[in-house]
Amino acid sequence: MPSAAGAANSSADNEALGRSKGGFSCKIHVLCDALGMPIKYLLTGGQEAECKQAYPCLKTLKPLPF
Numbered sequence: 001m002p003s004a005a006g007a008a009n010s011s012a013d014n015e016a017l018g019r020s021k022g023g024f025s026c027k028i029h030v031l032c033d034a035l036g037m038p039i040k041y042l043l044t045g046g047q048e049a050e051c052k053q054a055y056p057c058l059k060t061l062k063p064l065p066f
Helices: 050-058
Strands: 018-020 023-032 039-046
Touching: 023 050, 039 050
Parallel strands: none
Antiparallel strands: 018 023, 023 039
């Protein structure tokens, strides 16, 4: 039976939720191409720093040949 409290077997870790100054939230980190189209995204808890997500986003990219 659905409820407003969340789905059964759900947890904050599974849904990338965390506590921050603003409350209980999550952050979406997006890597975009030159046209602003999303290439990759990561979800983290609200307490995670943005600078720590740069390497995980960029490490899967392959450089373009010149």
